[in-house]
Amino acid sequence: MAAPAEGSLRRFSLAIDAMGGDHAPDSVLDGLELAAERHPQAQFLLFGDEARLRDALARRPRAAKICVLRHAPDAIPGDMKPTQALRQGRKSSMRMAIDAVASGEASGVVSAGNTGALMALAKIVIKTMPEIxxxxxxxxxxxxxxxxxxxxxxxxxxxxxxxxxxxxxxxxxxxxxxxxxxxxxxxxxxxxxxxxxxxxxxxxxxxxxxxxxxxxxxxxxxxxxxxxxxxxxxxxxxxxxxxxxxxxxxxxxxxxxxxxxxxxxxxxxxxxxxxxxxxxxxxxxxxxxxxxNGAILLGLNGVVVKSHGGTDATGFAHAVDVAMDMVTHGFTQTIRESLSQLAAASSPVAIPPIVAQQD
Amino acid sequence: MAAPAEGSLRRFSLAIDAMGGDHAPDSVLDGLELAAERHPQAQFLLFGDEARLRDALARRPRAAKICVLRHAPDAIPGDMKPTQALRQGRKSSMRMAIDAVASGEASGVVSAGNTGALMALAKIVIKTMPEIxxxxxxxxxxxxxxxxxxxxxxxxxxxxxxxxxxxxxxxxxxxxxxxxxxxxxxxxxxxxxxxxxxxxxxxxxxxxxxxxxxxxxxxxxxxxxxxxxxxxxxxxxxxxxxxxxxxxxxxxxxxxxxxxxxxxxxxxxxxxxxxxxxxxxxxxxxxxxxxxNGAILLGLNGVVVKSHGGTDATGFAHAVDVAMDMVTHGFTQTIRESLSQLAAASSPVAIPPIVAQQD
CATH class of the missing domain: 3.40.718.10 (Isopropylmalate Dehydrogenase)
Structure with missing residues (x-):
């Protein structure tokens, strides 16, 4: 299932993994409090322990205004192997945030959690572009x-x-x-x-x-x-x-x-x-x-940004900036267009064919 | 032909390529003037254009004291390919300095010339240790x-x-x-x-x-x-x-x-x-x-040090320091001993056999 292009159809700009990172969820929510000032029109879908996040959001009025909570009972630990995360993490905040991009509910996802797990889950769930x-x-x-x-x-x-x-x-x-x-x-x-x-x-x-x-x-x-x-x-x-x-x-x-x-x-x-x-x-x-801060996983059918696990509110807000930049500039669409232009352009050396992608 | 171990048998501590580097031979000779203060007991064999070097040494009395001149009619340009240097560079200052290590006349060589040529010539002429x-x-x-x-x-x-x-x-x-x-x-x-x-x-x-x-x-x-x-x-x-x-x-x-x-x-x-x-x-x-300054080519039957081509007298003198350290500590011998100790040591995983070296 490939996600639709970014745009007005999506209810949420970003899905946020509130439980990823060394100081989650506090650093994440403090980061969103900063992000809310810079992106007042954005709508974030926030995944994590609902009771905990509700209390935390109550203390952060600006973030509360642009966030919608969704309960995720589990969280993926920092030392969990990607294969394990794929099997056991179905109800984790990271996986559910990624699912929201795949389903078309959100245009992108930001997580400060386990890098290996995020890359593996994003590849499996959001999927790689057919040309990549x-x-x-x-x-x-x-x-x-x-x-x-x-x-x-x-x-x-x-x-x-x-x-x-x-x-x-x-x-x-x-x-x-x-x-x-x-x-x-x-x-x-x-x-x-x-x-x-x-x-x-x-x-x-x-x-x-x-x-x-x-x-x-x-x-x-x-x-x-x-x-x-x-x-x-x-x-x-x-x-x-x-x-x-x-x-x-x-x-x-x-x-x-x-x-x-x-x-x-x-x-x-x-x-x-x-x-x-x-x-x-x-x-x-x-x-x-x-x-x-904010490393970007390029080549997927949606925007995926990894924040450093040890960063603070300022760092997390920068990762959100990067993701918002990509979402508002229709980044996934730009890559698709570049790929088809390059395929159409005359070239003395052809790009070798790739193995067909499962979709 | 493997070079003998470092030690008293050799007349010269180092062979110096006087014509290698962006500002050769001046930067090389100014470097030797500094090196002469730190290594007053050393004896350097200096390769390059004899007439030019004789004049240059006359203006540098300390360097003149520890250097013996030997004429090399050619110099290897910075952009010459290693294969070309191997074929055409037999009478070059770099090649003749390397030859002096292979023949046992000097314990090591320092050059600020073409890196690729130096590595290729040193491997062919001084040869790689049989264990490496x-x-x-x-x-x-x-x-x-x-x-x-x-x-x-x-x-x-x-x-x-x-x-x-x-x-x-x-x-x-x-x-x-x-x-x-x-x-x-x-x-x-x-x-x-x-x-x-x-x-x-x-x-x-x-x-x-x-x-x-x-x-x-x-x-x-x-x-x-x-x-x-x-x-x-x-x-x-x-x-x-x-x-x-x-x-x-x-x-x-x-x-x-x-x-x-x-x-x-x-x-x-x-x-x-x-x-x-x-x-x-x-x-x-x-x-x-x-x-x-001073990159060291390890694994050969002699000390080979490459100085940065753009360095000045201070930098070249540091490269000479490194080479002198290796020569006086019998570095080539130390590596040989390490290799045989490691070969003799019981090890749960054997080092895979290597292709026999030509010698």
Whole structure:
């Protein structure tokens, strides 16, 4: 059962898993309280323990205004394996929120719960688009030249050339819909920028991409190009993407820690911090990982956004922003159109056929 | 022809490719001028254009004291393909410096030239140790808990489980010899720390490593563990390692650029910078990429160090430090001993046999 396109037919903009994440449901509801200010026209369908959520919503009047409660007796624990979640999670808040997208009641779902379970359930229930062989996890990262879209971040640890080509098409559609770029530049992550670098997989994918007139394909990029903002979209396999994202986050944390040591190392340094504080605060806000919270599972018949499990209200509200952006820009429809345009475009190298999808 | 072990038999500590790198030979000779202060007992065999080097050495009395010149009529350009370098580069400064290690005249070689050519020439001329199927490129990176060894950084873009096991053994020996750690902790880079994460390749390698009593194997680590210093040695394939290293460097550059903007954003911020300057300078020195210059090709019958092509005298001198550390600690011998100990150790999972090496 494929979900219908986003639009006026759906009663709810988003289905929310209220029980997912380290501090659920409080962090989720606090996040919705913030989201309600930014999206006063939205309608959220909230899944979780009804009694608990009713009390919690009573203390959050803005969130209460845009949320409709629906009882889900179970919750999926953070350490449950995806296969187990598929078998045992039918009455869980996560599964029921995903069901609401599949049934057409909501256009998208946001959860801060178990990533593996969310990816598996979303694939099985909402289903992959017929043109796509494997969905990919994408996120937005900061760079010297503005926001950069990165994918895949771990949905597929092993990828072939075809997967990389599909990720590119999805990343392109995402950058157009969510970042508002008319013709985003796209780079394929590699160990060097020369055409002969890398393994067969990336070279084959690059050959296909060079032949597509509809894409603004820049060619190969290297690890340092992510933060440099050399391209708007960085495409790679899920293993490399996951490691690159976390390595970058690690260096940012290291720098933050070392700067803290610098500014507490002497009395003049402390005074220096106080003088530069407004500008340093702006830098911290701009680099704030919460501002980049919300990884998107691309390639499904509906919008699926994963919030970081440990985030707070600010972070969760950002994940809701990302999902609302995708829903209001008819993102799923944009990807479909891109896929059919690319299929129709003349191309010197055909995209290899994919295995038929069950629907 | 395998080179003899390091030691008193060799006349020269290091053979130096004076013509490799963006600013050669000046940056190389300025680097040697610095290195001469730190290693006054060393003897370097310097390869390159004799007339040019003689004049250049005349202006650098300390370097002149520890260097012996040898004429090399050619130099390998930065964009020459490895296969071409193998065929045409016989009289190049890089090749002749490598030849000096193979013949036993020098214990190691340092070059800031073409990386692909250096790796190919070193493998063919100095040869891989019989116990190792593929050499790996390693480097030292900063972390919250001190220096971390990372490998492979791009010598092998495609790796199997056996390669990862060998990289681990070489990384362990390197951390003991160069960082002076008696029992370095080792992590295998993956998309999660749980045993079931990742692809077959990393899971198989982890199973072998868990069975080795001689290694302090920590298990899987993630991207953010590199800068956190969770382990002393981070092992991965050449594709992921190359991307991770460059991604980390990119985020460091981004932060440096943003901090520059912060400290020039207002008059109080400028004053703040001046007050915190000594501590900020210490941070910059500590994170200085030149301090981490010198990637090491591990697994050969001799010490091979690649300096960054764009580095200056300070960076080149650091690459010489790394090579001198390896030479004086009898690094090649340490790896040999580790390999035979591991082969002799009882292990529940045998290392799969390797294809016999040509020697």
């Amino acid at each position: 062989s494997r969905p990919a996890l994408a996120a937005i990262a900061p760079s010297l030249r503005g926001d950069v879209v990165m994918l895949d971040l771990g949905a597929n640890v092993q990828c072939d050339a075809r997967n990389l080509v599909e990720f590119t098409i999805m990343g392109d559609a995402f950058a157009r819909a969510v970042l508002g770029l008319p013709s985003p530049t796209i780079g394929l992550l590699n160990v060097g920028s020369e055409e002969l670098k890398g393994d067969d997989r990336v070279r084959e994918a690059a050959e296909v991409l060079r032949g597509h007139a509809g894409l603004n394909f820049h060619g190969f990029v290297e690890g340092h190009d992510i933060s440099a903002g050399t391209v708007d979209v960085v495409v790679t396999d899920g293993f490399t993407g996951n490691v690159a994202l976390k390595t970058g986050e690690g260096v940012y944390k290291l720098m933050r820690e070392l700067l803290k040591q610098v500014f507490t190392s002497s009395i003049p340094a402390r005074m220096g911090y106080l003088l530069a504080r407004p500008a340093l605060e702006r830098l911290r806000e701009w680099m704030d990982p919460r501002r980049y | 199927s593929r050499p790996a490129l390693a480097a030292i990176a900063p972390s919250l808990r001190g220096d971390v060894v990372m490998l492979d950084l791009g010598a092998n873009v495609q790796c199997d489980a056996r390669n990862l096991v060998e990289f681990t053994i070489m990384g362990d020996a390197f951390a003991r010899a160069v960082l002076g750690l008696p029992s370095p902790t080792i992590g295998l880079l993956n998309v999660g720390s749980e045993e079931l994460k990742g692809d077959d390749r990393v899971r198989e390698a982890a199973e072998v490593l868990r069975g080795h009593a001689g290694l302090n194997f920590h298990g899987f680590v993630e991207g953010h563990d590199i800068s956190a210093g969770t382990v002393d040695v981070v092992v991965t394939d050449g594709f992921t390692g190359n991307v991770a290293l460059k991604t980390g460097e990119g985020v460091y550059k981004l932060m440096r650029e943003l901090l520059k903007q912060v400290f020039t954003s207002s008059i109080p911020a400028r004053m703040g910078y001046l007050l915190a300057r000594p501590a900020l300078e210490r941070l910059r020195e500590w994170m200085d990429p030149r301090r981490y």
